[in-house]
Amino acid sequence: xxxxxxxxxxxxxxxxxxxxxxxxxxxxxxxxxxxxxxxxxxxxxxxxxxxxxxxxxxxxxxxxxxxxxxxxxxxxxxxxxxxxxxxxxxxxxxxxxxxxxxxxxxxxxxxxxxxxxxxxxxxxxxxxxxxxxxxxxxxxxxxxxxxxxxxxxxxxxxxxxxxxxxxxxxxxxxxxxxxxxxxxxxxxxxxxxxxxxxxxxxxxxxxxxxxxxxxxxxxxxxxxxxxxxxxxxxxxxxxxxxxxxxxxxxxxxxxxxxxx
Amino acid sequence: xxxxxxxxxxxxxxxxxxxxxxxxxxxxxxxxxxxxxxxxxxxxxxxxxxxxxxxxxxxxxxxxxxxxxxxxxxxxxxxxxxxxxxxxxxxxxxxxxxxxxxxxxxxxxxxxxxxxxxxxxxxxxxxxxxxxxxxxxxxxxxxxxxxxxxxxxxxxxxxxxxxxxxxxxxxxxxxxxxxxxxxxxxxxxxxxxxxxxxxxxxxxxxxxxxxxxxxxxxxxxxxxxxxxxxxxxxxxxxxxxxxxxxxxxxxxxxxxxxxxxxxxxxxxxxxxxxxxxxxxxxxxxxxx
Numbered sequence: 001x002x003x004x005x006x007x008x009x010x011x012x013x014x015x016x017x018x019x020x021x022x023x024x025x026x027x028x029x030x031x032x033x034x035x036x037x038x039x040x041x042x043x044x045x046x047x048x049x050x051x052x053x054x055x056x057x058x059x060x061x062x063x064x065x066x067x068x069x070x071x072x073x074x075x076x077x078x079x080x081x082x083x084x085x086x087x088x089x090x091x092x093x094x095x096x097x098x099x100x101x102x103x104x105x106x107x108x109x110x111x112x113x114x115x116x117x118x119x120x121x122x123x124x125x126x127x128x129x130x131x132x133x134x135x136x137x138x139x140x141x142x143x144x145x146x147x148x149x150x151x152x153x154x155x156x157x158x159x160x161x162x163x164x165x166x167x168x169x170x171x172x173x174x175x176x177x178x179x180x181x182x183x184x185x186x187x188x189x190x191x192x193x194x195x196x197x198x199x200x201x202x203x204x205x206x207x208x209x210x211x212x213x214x215x216x217x218x219x220x221x222x223x224x225x226x227x228x229x230x231x232x233x234x235x236x237x238x239x240x241x242x243x244x245x246x247x248x249x250x251x252x253x254x255x256x257x258x259x260x
Numbered sequence: 261x262x263x264x265x266x267x268x269x270x271x272x273x274x275x276x277x278x279x280x281x282x283x284x285x286x287x288x289x290x291x292x293x294x295x296x297x298x299x300x301x302x303x304x305x306x307x308x309x310x311x312x313x314x315x316x317x318x319x320x321x322x323x324x325x326x327x328x329x330x331x332x333x334x335x336x337x338x339x340x341x342x343x344x345x346x347x348x349x350x351x352x353x354x355x356x357x358x359x360x361x362x363x364x365x366x367x368x369x370x371x372x373x374x375x376x377x378x379x380x381x382x383x384x385x386x387x388x389x390x391x392x393x394x395x396x397x398x399x400x401x402x403x404x405x406x407x408x409x410x411x412x413x414x415x416x417x418x419x420x421x422x423x424x425x426x427x428x429x430x431x432x433x434x435x436x437x438x439x440x441x442x443x444x445x446x447x448x449x450x451x452x453x454x455x456x457x458x459x460x461x462x463x464x465x466x467x468x469x470x471x472x473x474x475x476x477x478x479x480x481x482x483x484x485x486x487x488x489x490x491x492x493x494x495x496x497x498x499x500x501x502x503x504x505x506x507x508x509x510x511x512x513x514x515x516x517x518x519x520x521x522x523x524x525x526x527x528x529x530x531x532x533x534x535x536x537x538x539x540x541x542x543x544x545x546x547x548x
Contacts, residue, residue, distance in 0.1 A: 083407045090411075105415070112418050119418065120411025126421055126487040148422055 006068055008033050008174055008206050014053055014063035022230040023049040024060060029225065029232075033173070034204045038221030038238065040211055040253070046230040047210040048178055054208060055095060055176045056085050070173070090120050094167035098179035100159040103166065104151050110137065110162055111147040117170045136165040140195060157188035161195065168199065175200075175207045181216055193219050214257050218242055226250045270317040270350040276300055280318035280473070284464060287475035292437030293405070294388050299471040304341070309367060310468025312384030313342055316365045319380060319464070320346065325353045327361035332369035332510065332527035339367075358530050368431070370452040372509050372531040375461035377478060383446040385467040388474060390434045390444040410442050413485060421490055430495070436483045437476055445482075451494045451510050456482040499524040502544035504535035 009031040016024040023046045031037050039047045052058035054065055056077040065077040069092070077085070089095065097103045104113050114133040115123075123129055134144045140161040151159055160180065167175060180196065181189040197220055200207055211217055217224050217238055225235040226247065234247040245251045268274065276298075283297035302310040320326065326346050330338040334356040342365060343354045355361050358371045365382040375381060391401045394412050404410065413434055420428045427433075433450035437443045445456060446465060456463065456476060463476040476482060486492040500507040502523045509531060511524040523544055526532035536545065 086407060086409070108415055108419055109422055111422060112415050115418055116411060116415050119414040120409065124414070124486075124488050126418065127489050129418065130422075 005032070006072070007031055008068055009054060009208070010066040010068075011054060012064055012066075014050070014060045014065070016049060016053060016058070016060045017230075022046075024053065024063075025230045027063070027230075027232055029054065031174070031206055031208060033206050035223065036200060036207045036209060036221045038209045038211060038217035038224045039227060040214060040217050040224060041227035042212060042253075045227040047212075047227055049230075050227070051176055051178055051208060051210045055089075055093065056080070067174075090117055091170050092173050094170075094172040094175040096160075096163055096167055096175060096177040096180050098182045100151075100156075100163040103163050104159065106151050109148045109150060110142070110154070113151060113162060114166050114169050117166065121170060132169060133165075136169050137162075139168075139199065140165040141191075155188075157184055157192060160184065160192055164196065164199070168203070168205070171203065173206060175205055177207055177209045179211055180209070181211070181213070189216075196220060214242060214253065226253065264348045264351075267349045269322070270320045270346065270352075271303075272300065272314065272317045276314075277318040280314055283473045284315065284318065284475060287464070287473050288462070288477050290441070291476050291480050292435075292441030292443040292474060294472040294474045296471055297473050299468045302468065303345075306469040307386060308338060309342060309365070309384035311466030311470075311473075312365050312367070312382050312468075313345070313466075314468060315382045315464050315466035315473065316342075316346065316363065317350075319382070320350055320352060320363060322350070322352065324362045325355050325360055327355050327358065327364045327530075328366075329364065329369060329371065329528075329530075330367045331512070332371075332531075333529045335529060356530050357534075358528075366448075368447050368449075369510070369527060370448055370455045372526070372528045374455075375459060377460045379461040381459075381461050381463045383448075383463065383465045385444065385446040385465045385472075386469070387432075388444055388465065388467040388470050388472040390432075390442050405441060408440060410436075410485075413442060414487075417485060417487065417490075421487070427486070427490065427492075433492075434485050436485060438480050439483075442485075443474065443476075443482075449510060450484065450492075451496055453482070453484045453492070454494065458482075497524055500542060501526045501532060501535075502542045504532045504540045504545060505542035506532070506535055506540070 007030040011029040014024045014027040027050060039050055041047050053060050059078050067075045067077050111130060111133040114136050115129040118129050118132060134147055137144055137147060142158055142161055181192055209221060221238045224238040224241045225232050228249045234241055234250045242254055245254050279298055283295045287295045302313055328339045328343040330336040346352055347354050358373045363380050367384045389401055394416055395401050417427050431449050432444055432447045433453050435443050435445050435453060458479050460478055462478055465474045484492040497511045501509060503525050506526055509526045512527045514523045516523045
């Protein structure tokens, strides 16, 4: 098997419960390089918990998550020392929150927000950092002359795009997205989805995307996992899962989407 | 000389001094790393030097010669009070002469005259955490120190350059100690930062309210943070000292009258007096 064909992220037998509530029940997942995996399901189905476990933020009760680094060495995400995991989170990985305010520094200019990950990596040339920030603001369709404005003067859609620029500036290989289009109105959502799709395709980023919106999954994801009460009830190619759902729950989900 | 009756030598009891010395030893072993210690109530308010005074009390010996400066001056309230405090409670000799002192407690300045190996410089520190204004959680800043994650401090420098065209931190300018720990040098002017680099004297920092002690051992590298294309630069008033004519010392601006008159004089009074005694006269000075 070619090493490039090996999964970037592998999860086996993840279990986690919060008290009596099962959040993850024997969850397996694979993510290949350059691929986008959507995790869909209703509220409380364990989507965000799975994302947090995959990204190492939350330890599972049992099961393992493996990450393959650029040198093809497998790392057990939950056995990694804290400094290594934190280093991974600010270089090879990115995390896009539903609420951009959680990720952005609201008292720091847009350019400073985009440049922070570069500075955290040890870049110490102001001019270079600024050039990179201007370049990335352009890539997420924010005017370069807004670079010195504070995020609080930005609209919700711009904040989300700024968060994406800030995350992608270090060219991560793997991005975790938690409802990136939640809380935005429909036209802004459409633009943002377009942007995410083109960026991810162009840069060859692998992404895990959590969403309750099947339309988002259909538009962005190569593969989709459907979760219900912590269990993966169906997984496969997005078109297959959404066009020809097998599990009754998936059929319910698909049929509950309003036809425009 | 004898100390005041009813007080232990240098005010603090021996167990407290022992505790502080243990913290100091740890601090010297890990340059720039903040060591927690059990700060005591002192007979002066927080912010007046409770940290510095406890460190001084812990390292002071009967043969030491003490000098206390506040903003470089030997004759301000804070300096006079602390010097008299130790003269009474420890009975040690005091001086205003930088070269004659073995122990110098300071607030806001480093003496102009280079210090020697047999001298100790004690700083009074209001806020020991250089990241305090950037990251509100102390648990998180401790983690950042532990993992040497100092990108956030550079975000602050980036913001300053973006807004003002230069780093607009004029005092308490953050430094990297021994290539490892980010340290607040106490509110000394950025002008004094280069003096800390590979200084021959031992530098001790005490923060009484925040209950932290840290240290820079002799000949340790202390580098002010900067960007490659915006190197660290010191600033000083372009004038020369009005009394002694020094053109490279740090100056205080003094309002001389109500007609807009200004007098610039050395903030280090001992340095200024020594120069005047040696015959240097500034534009506003009178020959000694």
